[in-house]
Amino acid sequence: QVQLQESGPGLVKPSQTLSLTCTVSGDSISSGLYYWAWIRQHPAKGLEWIGHIYYSGGAYSNPSLKSRVTISIDTSKNQFSLKLNSVTAADTAVYYCARRDYAIFDPWGQGTLVTVSS
Amino acid sequence: QSVLTQPPSVSAAPGQRVTISCSGSSSNIGNSFVSWYQQLPGTAPKLLIYDNNKRASGIPDRFTGSKSGTSATLGITGLQTGDEADYFCGTWDSRLSAGVFGGGTKLTVL
Numbered sequence: 481q482v483q484l485q486e487s488g489p490g491l492v493k494p495s496q497t498l499s500l501t502c503t504v505s506g507d508s509i510s511s512g513l514y515y516w517a518w519i520r521q522h523p524a525k526g527l528e529w530i531g532h533i534y535y536s537g538g539a540y541s542n543p544s545l546k547s548r549v550t551i552s553i554d555t556s557k558n559q560f561s562l563k564l565n566s567v568t569a570a571d572t573a574v575y576y577c578a579r580r581d582y583a584i585f586d587p588w589g590q591g592t593l594v595t596v597s598s
Numbered sequence: 599q600s601v602l603t604q605p606p607s608v609s610a611a612p613g614q615r616v617t618i619s620c621s622g623s624s625s626n627i628g629n630s631f632v633s634w635y636q637q638l639p640g641t642a643p644k645l646l647i648y649d650n651n652k653r654a655s656g657i658p659d660r661f662t663g664s665k666s667g668t669s670a671t672l673g674i675t676g677l678q679t680g681d682e683a684d685y686f687c688g689t690w691d692s693r694l695s696a697g698v699f700g701g702g703t704k705l706t707v708l
Contacts (some may be wrong), residue, residue, distance in 0.1 A: 517697070525599045525637070527635075527686055529697030542696045576642055583631050583690045583697070584656065586645035 482506040484577050485587035492596050498564040502577030502589060503557070510555045512533045515580040518551065518562045520573040521591070528573075532580050533560055567596045581595075599623055601626060602700035609706040611622075614677050618703045620670040620687030626698055627669040630689045637684040637702070646685075647672065677707050 488500035502516070509516055517532035531541030532553045541549040549550040550563040563573060574593050603621040608686050610616040620632065635643035643653040647663035650670065662673040670687055687700040 518603065519697075526701040527688070527699040529699070532697075540695070543694065545695075580697075583688065584633050584645065584648045585635075585643075585697075586648070587643040588644070591642050 482579060484586055484587060485578065486575060486577050486589045486592040488560055488592060488594070490593055490595060490596060492567055493598050494568055494596055495566055498562070498567050498575075498594055498596075499569060500562045500575055500577075500592065500594070502558050502561070503559050504579075507557070507579070509553065509560060512536075513581075516553065516560045517578045517580040517585060519576045519578055519585065519588075521576070522573045530562065530564075530575075569596050572596045600701040601691060601694070601698035602689070604685075604687060604700035606701070607706065609708055610667075610677055611708050612679060613679050615675045616666075616677060616705065617674075618672045618685050618687075618705070620672070620700050622668050622670075622689065624668060626668075626691040626692035627665065627670055628690050629692050629705045632663065632665050632670040633688045634663055634672045635686045637686065637690065639683070643686060672696065674705070679707050681705060682707050687696045 483505045483521045485503045492498045515532040518530040533539040533553050539551040574591040576580040578588040634647040636646050636657045637643045650665040653662040660675045664671050686701045686702045
């Protein structure tokens, strides 16, 4: 059974960089069968796709966030990571990692709340 | 403002049927498969339906999906109190080059 688990600080100061890691178990991110994605959910609001990465390192991010987003992958640890720089209160959200197969996101990690506050 | 449009809420009595709509455009729903996700309170979204109308593993046949043109619909029959959740539609938008979701619909089973 494939499982994903997000980890990282729950509190980030404004203007700093949000850093999260997703650890995958039960599947190899090197298989080449899927992309590995980040999605966030603002409080009491809808879902926003942040971006995804392929095992080869090719990454793609939401044009609305592109200049601030870096997604990387470590196949040796079966992990992929998200960095979002110059954060503001508007970046406060629950961040999820998920396995992506075209338009399908499944499964999802449990999510981690990141609050941007001084 | 979400790219895909869903009603904020729907409600129905136990045992009844409900439908949730998801409206998009030619660059997203009209050009790609649609998925549906169920988010129970305090949990992560879970895949219900993919490729417009295929049920994910373990999902009962009370849940159905359909698509016509630039709109999609999730149907739930034999409503149970355990179905109370937020439901999201999602797809890929070729114009935005981004994954897109609806704003979510809160289902209340009265």
